[in-house]
Amino acid sequence: MCTYHSRNNFTVKVIDENKTIKAENEDDITHTYYQDQYIIKNQKVDYRVDIIPKDVLAGCYLGFHIYNDICQDDNYQERLLPPDIFKVTKSDEPSLLSISKSSDTEQSSISCPIKRKFIEHGPLSIALSPKIIDLKQRIGNENEIKKNISLNSYTRSSLWHTKTDSIIVYRYAIKKINIDSNKSFENYVLEKMARAIKKRGVDLLKYSIDLSPTYSNVRKYTLEKLSLLLNEDLLDVDILITPGMSVSDLRNSCISNKIFLKKTREYCKKITENILSTPDNFLSCIFQRHIAFNQKNSLDSTNTKIRFSPRKDKFLPKLKELIVDTISNLPRSIIYEIENLDQSNIVNALFSDVHGALISKSSIKNLNSFFNLNKNKFVNIKFDNNLNSLNDLLDKIGNLVRTSCIFHEVVFLPGESTVEQLSKYLLSDIYGISSKFHKKIKLSAQNILKHQESSDFIYLKSNHTKSIAINTTDREELQIPKEYLISSRLINIKMKKIETNDNYEHVIKEFNLNSYRRINLFSMDIRSNIYEDAIKKIDIDNDYQFKNRALDELGTYIISRGFTKLPLNLSQTYSNVSKYILDKISPHINDIMITTDVLITPGISLLDIRYKYISNIVFFDKLHKKCEEIVKNIHPIPNNYFLSIIQSIINFGSTERLVITHKKNKLCQEVKLLIIETISNLPNKIIHELKKLKQSEIVNGLFANIHGVYLSKSLIRNIQLLFNSNKLPNNDHIDNLELINNLLTKLFCQVKRSTILHEGKIFFPGESTAKLLSKYLLLDMYYIPFKLRTKLKHQKHINDSILESNYKKNSVTNIRNKIESSLSKNTILVPQKKSKWNYDLIPSLNIYELAISMINIDKGNFEDYFIDKVNHYSLIKEYISKKEKINIDLSTTYSRIKNHISKIFKPFLKEIDKETKEKVRPTPGMTVGELRLAYILNEKFFDKFRKFCNEVINSIRSSYDNTLTDMIQYHVCLEKETDKAIRIDKKTRIALRKDITNLLIRNISNAPEIILGTIKLIPNSKFVDEWFSNLHDIYVDNASLLKAKSVFNTVQEKVIKDPLLSESVDKVSLNIINKIKKTKNINTIINNHIICKKTSIHNYIRKLVREDLPSLKGELRNTIMIMRNDKIEIADQKIRDEIFDKLGSNMIKTTIKSYKKLCLERCKAHKSKMENKKL
Structure with a gap:
């Protein structure tokens, strides 16, 4: 990695171009060409001149020289835009007028081809307090803010590839922030290194410490953390640019961007909170690896550099404090740096050169949108045969160009001749039309804005149109239907009326x-989405921090094997990291897409669809929050949990291999940090990958061949x-x-x-x-x-x-x-399964307990360790010689581990069950999906559960439990399809105790995350069982059914104890014994028995039950909740009556069955007595 020296005389590392958040080269800001750029030749120019004659060119008057090449930052020359040096105030107008009149009579000694405005001397830097721009004064007369300029000779330009990120000015300001301005961090480092400095004999009067790599990394870290805020596709904070603005006005517009500064403050607050909760060692990569002391006297021919390589950990607390202070003060620092930016930097950040005209980047965004929608309109067609269509498109481009802000000394709107010429250039850019063809096309002479009323709408982003001020009439004519604006969850491109x-x-x-x-419609290939495809393509460890750390930890081992000149291949580890992240984030992406997916309509191109997925603001905002939650949950996971992600064998080149199985634990913390950093920046990385997708990849991400x-x-x-x-x-x-x-x-x-x-x-x-x-x-x-x-x-x-x-x-x-x-709505939901209902079927299900029972054991590297411990068995040696890998069957061990985990969690879940049900309970209007989401978002439960898991883990580590070794099965089959097995003796099981302990700890520590994913997989029919039961095709809340059950128990006891029924039991049982051979239907025998006044037993039971039905209605007088159409509702009177009828019928049937059961038991007793008498 190379370095460069800035004007502040400290060394800054150039950020790798492959980084997710790229620090744009200064060329993006300072080396972009624009016309009439002036450079001060002499720094000692006398600025005391207040007024200049109007015939004298400002540049010539001050002795400016025009250069073809723009100076670099380290040249001691400043690039200056003359219009921003001076400014007229009302108090100076009389003197200005008098001087201009006198100068009219004199012959000018210097001729100037360009008219300059009268300007008053002012300082190069703007005032500290941003001034409010009066738009009414800026706009004024339309003719005053329109100007024709000379464009370059036509050369085709790929305008849709032009960078249109006007907020680059803020990124550039962040890169120039002075880190550790009060030298507190530097003094702290010197204090901690005092002993080592004294030992090496470094004289601090002659040497200065160089912490610029750390400061550069702090800037880079800050940019990465703000990456989502500074993303040009997501941020709706375009800088206001209006005709008549000078460079000072543009600078003020950047500083007074309240929306951006407000969002920055909010983001910075969240970021600092996350940093404060992050362990200090996670910031170690920001602190430089070596600390250099440079000799202050650079003219000394014996200039030397003294280097130290101290341990980082003693500096990390203060480094965290430095980062927090930097990010907390970021909004003020940005304002300060913008106030001190060169004028050329301001202009080049907000405008781009298009055919020799500096057009605002906000206007270029609108032109890009138009290009993307129309660039494929003419394919393999002769342009001469489509003059009408080309003229129509030229008119539409002209409308956009008319409202585009151009900078040339000040901001203005283009005049008609410039509009026509530039519109033709842009039309050629789209379709590759030769400049010779320009004579055949021309703009319509009519008022095109009004003429466009019945034409197709031009697709503009709502946040782009606000960047230019136009008169009221134009604004009304350019109104765009709401469905065309990208300002909601749904991005909708409307087709022509159908x-x-x-x-x-x-x-x-x-x-x-x-x-x-x-x-198989539900296979992963068909179900995957474009965001998941982008995650698979993310470049893991693109700054090589993990690779460098691996080299540090394994360097001695690698050197001893003689692999120093061969490339280190960690692709398997990167692949495992990518898979781990995808497994973590995929369920969240699928949930978010339920409500934020992009609507695809006929007529839209694939590139437009990709743009919509990139600019899906709501999706990325929700994803960002989910990523923060995941990172927060990863922090407490033990480092050794990530051991399985690190590859066991490192390849050097195509032939050499290095086994690092027993050294992987040194890299656990680093791979955990790699995962956290990747997830933290995942939204921006996804956007970066989406931009690079080829057309075939877009198709595969959005469509499936079915x-x-x-x-x-x-x-x-x-x-x-x-x-x-x-x-x-x-x-x-x-x-x-x-x-x-x-x-x-x-x-x-x-x-x-x-x-x-x-x-x-x-x-x-x-x-x-x-x-x-x-x-x-x-x-x-x-x-x-x-x-x-x-x-x-x-x-x-x-x-x-x-x-x-x-x-x-x-x-x-x-x-x-x-x-x-x-x-x-009037149809009751058909239940998932039909069964004969009774009161004993009311479930007492706990969703979290059910989720735990569904989890699969995370095996990690347990099987590898197991084979290492048993590789001395002769049968194992035989298999290893024949096969490279053995597929052993440890399913019994995994089953025991799973049961053991369930036993550990069960008391905790029972203890917290009441509290959980108070927090998560169904309410009217809630859907099953929302109820499921309530379980997933129950942070109070998961916080307690994670705390409980940590306590269990600490208990396991601090105690020696023999039951763990007993979980290892005694016989292990080699290959499931064979009957060959090995017997695991006690000595081997003891040797495996540490491995089985780690296996248990890994699964317990990750249980909260696994439960979250498992809850989403529970079928709806099973999920609702905790709260609802299927009562003969109606899902009724269990609380109401339990009340009904208490009434039923009372009624049943009363019926069984009824005197008439009690007396009839013996008679009926004897009848059954006598008549069972003739009539095999027991129900008929019972019902034929007359009990009272010609009333059969069944009718008598019905009568008794019905007498107590009012008590059932009284018990259920409160609200009854039901579920239909997967939505929870309050039962209306019709449904309540239906429920009462079903409960009453069920009570009668159940009571009759109970009486029948009593009779059969008595019948058996009679038979037993009769058989005993015979004996």
């Missing part, structure tokens, strides 16, 4: 599907939601045919409104395509035999308006509602 049949045909197309072949057509993956995700919420009660497709046909109708509506990619264009499927495709997808979803396809028919009785209303909302935020309203 109400008429002619236009509708342009976006609908019939397709020929392949012959049916079953597809049954011969490229379907949107958004549809597949919606289908999965539909499937999860509508599983069949059983596997009998014939019995569930009606439900399947209802789902087919629902699925058809989804398919009809989804998009298909064909030959690079996007269409809606036609009617016949949608019908056949929906059948295919339904067969895939429910594994329906192909022979039943003829029985699948769309249900006409389902209200189409209800089904299609979800899609007319045109918002992905309503995906949940689409699923929930799949059936009519």
